[in-house]
Amino acid sequence: MHTHELTLVPMVVVGHVEGADAALALIACLADAISAAIIINPTRAMRPPATNLGGMDVLLATPKGAGSADDTALQIEKCLVEAGARVICERVPRSRVVSKRDELMARIFLSALFR
Numbered sequence: 001m002h003t004h005e006l007t008l009v010p011m012v013v014v015g016h017v018e019g020a021d022a023a024l025a026l027i028a029c030l031a032d033a034i035s036a037a038i039i040i041n042p043t044r045a046m047r048p049p050a051t052n053l054g055g056m057d058v059l060l061a062t063p064k065g066a067g068s069a070d071d072t073a074l075q076i077e078k079c080l081v082e083a084g085a086r087v088i089c090e091r092v093p094r095s096r097v098v099s100k101r102d103e104l105m106a107r108i109f110l111s112a113l114f115r
Contacts, residue, residue, distance in 0.1 A: 010035030017041050024076065031056065031083075038109075039076070041092055046076045054084035059109050061092045 011034050015023030020042035027034055028049045036057040058080050062073040073089070080087050090105055 012036045012038070014038040015040065015042075017043055027053070027056075027058075027080075042072060042076060045072055046079045048079055049083045052084045053080060056080075056085040057109070057112065058085050058087045059090065060087055061090045063092050 013023040013026050013034055014037070015021070017040070020039045021044045023037055023039055024042060024044075024046045027037060028047050031049045031051045031053050034056060036059075038059045038061075040061045041063060042060075060073065060077055060080070062070055077087050077089060088109060
């Protein structure tokens with residue numbers, strides 16, 4: 001992106017499981033080009049970002065939600081918050097049917113990104 005002077009910013013990265021791990025790696029390397037992220041059920045811890053994440057919104061969704069005993073999710077949340085990101089932690093629904101609450105949560109987050 002920097003090599004070719006692309007101007008595709010701000011970007012929103014989205015990832016699920018291994019894709020979430022890749023999205024977190026992008027945030028750590030290219031934070032200045034990313035405005036928001038949706039990270040769903042990441043599998044690996046995050047390395048600290050190279051730059052400040054002030055102004056970045058992150059939706060971090062894990063099977064157990066905020067305050068869970070999931071060490072990976074807690075480490076990622078702590079890393080993002082310490083770097084200045086605004087993090088919303090939510091629980092991933094176990095059923096394949098999206099509830100009204102889940103739909104509302106996603107709508108609120110996405111509308112906040114594009115205000």
